[in-house]
Amino acid sequence: MKRYVADISRKSVVLGVTGGIAAYKAAQLTRDLQRHGIDVQVVMTRAAQGMITPATFQALSGKPVYSDMWDTGVPDSMAHIELSRGKNAVVVAPATADFIAKLANGLADDLLSTLCLARECPLIVAPAMNRQMWDHPATRRNVDRLLRDGASILGPASGDQACGEVGMGRMLEPGDIAEAVAGFLAPKILKGVRVLITAGPTFEPIDTVRGITNRSSGKMGYAIARAALDAGADVTLITGPVSLAAPAGVALMRVTTAAEMFEAVKRNAARAGIYIGVAAVADYRVDKPSRHKIKKTDHDRLKLALVPNPDILAWVAGRPRPPFCVGFAAESRNLDAYADEKRRRKKVPLMVANLAQEAIGADDNEVTLLDDRGTHKLPRAPKEVVARQLIAHIAKLYASRGRKPR
Numbered sequence: 001m002k003r004y005v006a007d008i009s010r011k012s013v014v015l016g017v018t019g020g021i022a023a024y025k026a027a028q029l030t031r032d033l034q035r036h037g038i039d040v041q042v043v044m045t046r047a048a049q050g051m052i053t054p055a056t057f058q059a060l061s062g063k064p065v066y067s068d069m070w071d072t073g074v075p076d077s078m079a080h081i082e083l084s085r086g087k088n089a090v091v092v093a094p095a096t097a098d099f100i101a102k103l104a105n106g107l108a109d110d111l112l113s114t115l116c117l118a119r120e121c122p123l124i125v126a127p128a129m130n131r132q133m134w135d136h137p138a139t140r141r142n143v144d145r146l147l148r149d150g151a152s153i154l155g156p157a158s159g160d161q162a163c164g165e166v167g168m169g170r171m172l173e174p175g176d177i178a179e180a181v182a183g184f185l186a187p188k189i190l191k192g193v194r195v196l197i198t199a200g201p202t203f204e205p206i207d208t209v210r211g212i213t214n215r216s217s218g219k220m221g222y223a224i225a226r227a228a229l230d231a232g233a234d235v236t237l238i239t240g241p242v243s244l245a246a247p248a249g250v251a252l253m254r255v256t257t258a259a260e261m262f263e264a265v266k267r268n269a270a271r272a273g274i275y276i277g278v279a280a281v282a283d284y285r286v287d288k289p290s291r292h293k294i295k296k297t298d299h300d301r302l303k304l305a306l307v308p309n310p311d312i313l314a315w316v317a318g319r320p321r322p323p324f325c326v327g328f329a330a331e332s333r334n335l336d337a338y339a340d341e342k343r344r345r346k347k348v349p350l351m352v353a354n355l356a357q358e359a360i361g362a363d364d365n366e367v368t369l370l371d372d373r374g375t376h377k378l379p380r381a382p383k384e385v386v387a388r389q390l391i392a393h394i395a396k397l398y399a400s401r402g403r404k405p406r
Helices: 021-035 054-061 098-105 111-118 131-135 136-148 173-186 218-230 256-270 311-319 337-346 383-400
Strands: 011-017 038-044 089-095 123-127 157-159 166-170 195-199 234-239 251-254 274-278 284-286 305-306 325-332 352-356 363-373 375-380
Touching: 011 054, 011 111, 021 054, 021 089, 038 054, 038 111, 038 173, 089 111, 089 173, 089 337, 098 111, 098 123, 123 136, 123 173, 123 195, 131 136, 131 274, 131 337, 136 325, 166 173, 173 218, 195 256, 218 234, 218 274, 218 383, 234 256, 251 284, 251 337, 251 383, 256 311, 274 311, 274 383, 305 352, 311 325, 325 337, 325 383, 337 352, 337 363, 352 383, 375 383
Parallel strands: 011 038, 011 089, 089 123, 195 234, 195 274, 234 251, 274 325, 325 352
Antiparallel strands: 157 166, 284 305, 352 363, 363 375
């Protein structure tokens, strides 16, 4: 058994923090970028240090924080040159109106502005300012100039502002910025491929208020949908009842029961190049659910007749021209043996196995990939990171079989 190594190199960015009140959100952004497997080097302006201390970012990033253009700790004292070399992007969040004006006009009077001018990597800017500053013609001209110069602008959003007003200018939430940056940096290894994903639990009614379900949160399936999107795929996500926001850009289909999920899969399977069955589909449903609430009595025992639900993965894999099928096996013991038996029985090229008691509902996961070449361990990591590693493995297997995008 060999240890799986992701097929993509670890990304790294410079996170530039300027002196807006939203600077405190950059601390959470540092964490969120790291959850996507991105290393973060923080550079702060002097104004930003009046809002939040460098010590906060050093503790979160594990790296020294730079703000002095003449820092002697950097080779040749050229921090404005060295800090962006080898980085995949410079991300400025928050970007104040003043700093956007500097960028648009090529001004370089501190470390961060000089670094942005001397960079050889993409520039991603997340504006944050009062609504009147955002609406001012000068700001709009500056943003337009940045766009023409090739910068990417994330936001802003509309909402409550520190001044007490409501309107455009609020910085995007850190999680949204991190997802956008991760997607921007991800290699488009599934460009043009249609990917069909099922996620979450199903709910099988007993009566009008009760049902049979499971503890699946849908987090792994949604993370895989996000990773597939970022890899350039055309993603359809069929989801059971969860409390998650779907990734922007997926074709979303909401279902409740296993039968509804099966019908949705049947309508979409023929167009899919890859099918990933992440959903925890109930194995059984009640034969004849009650049309009314079943009343509880003190002495009666409730007996339910259960019938099996359709095996969605087996049906997709058994089609005359099946898509590349990926199944999931959540087991409580004998993980590798049970998962491999399931893979062979359902005749799928790849099975993803994890321990149910450790994965369901958690924010991280540890999985084993089982294919014709053996087993490959993915170490415990946030589900977003595991999802990207899984998509990289799927893309490699898909390409090795000579599959053309469909």
